[in-house]
Structure formats: structure tokens, C-alpha cells
Amino acid sequence: MQISVKEAIEILNADGVVALPTETVYGLAARIDSDAAISKIFSIKQRPADHPLIVHIAEFEDVYHYATEVPDYLLNLIAAFWPGPLTIILKKQASISPLITANQTTVAIRMPNHPLTLAVIKMLGKPLVAPSANRFCQTSPTCIEHVETSLGEDVAVVDGGTCSVGIESTIIDATCQDKIYLLRPGSITAEQITEATNVECIVGTKANVRFSGSHKKHYAPTKPITLISNIDDLKELPFSYVMLLSDPTEVINHHVVSMPKNPEEYAAMLYHHWHNAAKLPVQSIIIERPPSNNEWQGINDRIMKAAYKDS
Ligand code: TXA
Numbered sequence: 001m002q003i004s005v006k007e008a009i010e011i012l013n014a015d016g017v018v019a020l021p022t023e024t025v026y027g028l029a030a031r032i033d034s035d036a037a038i039s040k041i042f043s044i045k046q047r048p049a050d051h052p053l054i055v056h057i058a059e060f061e062d063v064y065h066y067a068t069e070v071p072d073y074l075l076n077l078i079a080a081f082w083p084g085p086l087t088i089i090l091k092k093q094a095s096i097s098p099l100i101t102a103n104q105t106t107v108a109i110r111m112p113n114h115p116l117t118l119a120v121i122k123m124l125g126k127p128l129v130a131p132s133a134n135r136f137c138q139t140s141p142t143c144i145e146h147v148e149t150s151l152g153e154d155v156a157v158v159d160g161g162t163c164s165v166g167i168e169s170t171i172i173d174a175t176c177q178d179k180i181y182l183l184r185p186g187s188i189t190a191e192q193i194t195e196a197t198n199v200e201c202i203v204g205t206k207a208n209v210r211f212s213g214s215h216k217k218h219y220a221p222t223k224p225i226t227l228i229s230n231i232d233d234l235k236e237l238p239f240s241y242v243m244l245l246s247d248p249t250e251v252i253n254h255h256v257v258s259m260p261k262n263p264e265e266y267a268a269m270l271y272h273h274w275h276n277a278a279k280l281p282v283q284s285i286i287i288e289r290p291p292s293n294n295e296w297q298g299i300n301d302r303i304m305k306a307a308y309k310d311s
């Protein structure tokens with residue numbers, strides 16, 4: 001159900017939830033101070049309570065209301081990447097509801113870069129907490145149609161067009177003064193973070209941290225994913241949705257889409273194609289393996305987790 005910004009504010013003020021656009025993916029939002037609405041997020045998404053939510057702010061100073069013991073390099077991160085697709089994990093202030101942080105001592109904060117959602121947060125005068133607006137472990141939505149397919153037509157959603165980044169934010173643990181841990185790769189790379197802060201940023205976690213995608217299978221579309229390294233392998237496979245990076249020299253008997261060769265443009269199309277494949281009579285999604293260098297890390301992470309097969 002499409003709603004206006006004004007209606008979104010009314011619903012949020014009445015302890016309801018609304019789906020809102022961000023530059024990465026659509027989020028399912030509740031007011032930071034409404035435990036009733038936050039509980040609705042977990043039940044609508046069918047998400048286990050031990051997966052904490054990201055706090056979305058619109059004013060830089062708010063980070064100090066919700067976090068404590070911030071590292072010296074925080075201001076460099078904010079100057080370089082906010083508003084934008086970087087989520088920063090910091091020690092939390094005691095006032096934050098344990099529903100948001102899954103009882104952990106840290107809180108994840110980001111300033112999204114979408115004018116409509118920044119306007120909603122500013123008009124409310126309070127941050128919003130929001131996970132991606134999809135059922136647990138499924139593919140995140142990058143347009144309003146995806147939100148409605150995943151969560152049903154009854155969910156209130158503000159249409160902010162197609163998300164420009166297309167994959168979820170990079171998440172870093174910034175609770176140490178001398179090291180930054182990259183927990184979830186995204187469009188902002190570890191190298192860019194080190195460049196902005198002069199602090200070493202390493203991919204991986206400290207022990208005992210829960211984070212998104214720590215499940216082996218995540219982001220999964222409704223059709224199974226197969227990865228190929230060579231176009232010739234397609235001949236053996238049943239009719240599928242094929243996402244190619246190289247240019248084929250002969251006709252291929254599949255539903256073939258040609259993917260952008262630049263990682264930013266590729267990321268912006270990735271979930272669109274997974275959602276699109278769900279609607280077509282194809283057996284599976286076949287993806288030509290992207291390059292393995294750093295700029296492709298967020299994309300490769302999503303593809304590997306979505307392709308993971310329990311066995
Ligand atoms: O781009 C994004 O980050 C989108 C948009 C809507 O902002 N949001 C998003 O939220 O991807 P979600 O909930 O689907 O994934 C965020 C992940 C959670 O799964 C959670 O594990 C992790 O962030 N997270 C949140 N708070 C955390 C904390 N205190 N410590 C470690 N991980 C945390």
C-alpha cells in the first residue's frame with residue numbers, strides 16, 4: 001500500500017511500521033522509542049530476536065545521543081561516508097531499547113542518503129530503526145514492488161524509486177581505537193575506510209559478535225543459484241535466468257541478461273534480476289562469476305551467501 005511522507009509520519013507516531021527507501025535497499029522502519037512498533041518489525045519479517053537492528057539518523061550529533069566511548073577516527077568516517085552506505089557499530093548508551101540491540105552492548109548506526117527518509121526522520125525528530133524490508137534471509141527489496149511481493153500488499157510503503165546502490169550497507173565495528181573490523185562488505189571497501197581514517201581496517205570479526213549474513217545462507221532469491229566460470233558450461237544446464245558478464249559470441253538458449261562490467265552498476269542491478277527471475281518460468285539463476293578484486297567484494301559476498309546450499 002503506497003503512502004505519502006505525511007502518512008508515514010502519522011503511522012510512525014501511532015506506533016506503526018512503514019517501509020521506506022534508502023540508497024542501499026528499502027527498510028522496514030519503526031520509531032527508535034516505540035518497542036511496540038519494533039516488535040512488529042520482528043514479527044512481520046519473521047526475524048529471530050537475536051538479530052539487532054540498525055539505527056538510522058538524520059543529524060550527525062545524534063550519534064552521541066545513542067553511542068558512547070566513540071573512537072577518535074569517528075569524525076573522519078562521518079566526514080567521508082555520511083550520509084551514505086556505511087553502518088558503524090559503537091558502544092551503546094544505556095537508554096537504547098534492548099529489543100534494538102538484541103541485548104548486546106553495542107549499537108549499529110548509519111545516516112542513509114535518501115531525501116525522503118531523511119525528511120521523515122527530521123520531521124519525526126527521532127531516529128528510526130530499520131532492517132531491510134524483506135522476510136528473514138530473503139533478497140532485500142530495491143523498489144516498492146519487491147517490498148510488496150516479499151511482505152504483502154498491506155505493508156505501508158513510501159515510494160522513493162529504485163535504490164541507487166542496490167546492496168546493503170558496509171558494516172564496520174568501530175569499538176576499538178586502533179583497529180576497525182569490516183563485518184559485512186558493501187559498496188564502501190576496507191581500503192577506502194583505511195584511507196579516510198588512517199586506521200587499519202581488517203575484514204572479519206572480533207569473537208562473539210553477531211552480524212548480518214553471519215548465517216551461511218542469506219539474501220536468497222526463490223530460485224536456486226548456480227555459479228559458472230565458463231559460458232560453455234551453459235549448454236549442459238536446463239532453461240535458466242543467466243546473468244552474464246562476458247559477451248557471448250553465439251546464441252544461448254536461456255533467458256540471458258548482460259550485466260554491467262563496473263561493480264557499482266552491477267550491484268545496482270543484482271537484486272533486481274533475482275526478483276525478476278522469481279517471476280519467470282526458469283529453473284534456476286546462473287551467474288557468471290564476477291572478478292574477485294576488492295571492489296567486487298560486497299557483490300561476491302551476496303552471491304556466495306545466496307548460492308550456499310545446505311548439504
Ligand atoms: O543498507 C542497510 O544496511 C539496510 C538499510 C535498510 O539501511 N539495512 C539492513 O538491515 O541491511 P538488516 O537488519 O537487514 O541488516 C543489518 C545487520 C543485522 O542483520 C545485524 O546482524 C547487524 O546489522 N547489526 C545490527 N546491530 C548490530 C550490532 N550491534 N552488532 C553487530 N551487528 C549488528
Ligand code: MG
Nearest residue numbers: 131132140212
Ligand atoms: Mg536484511
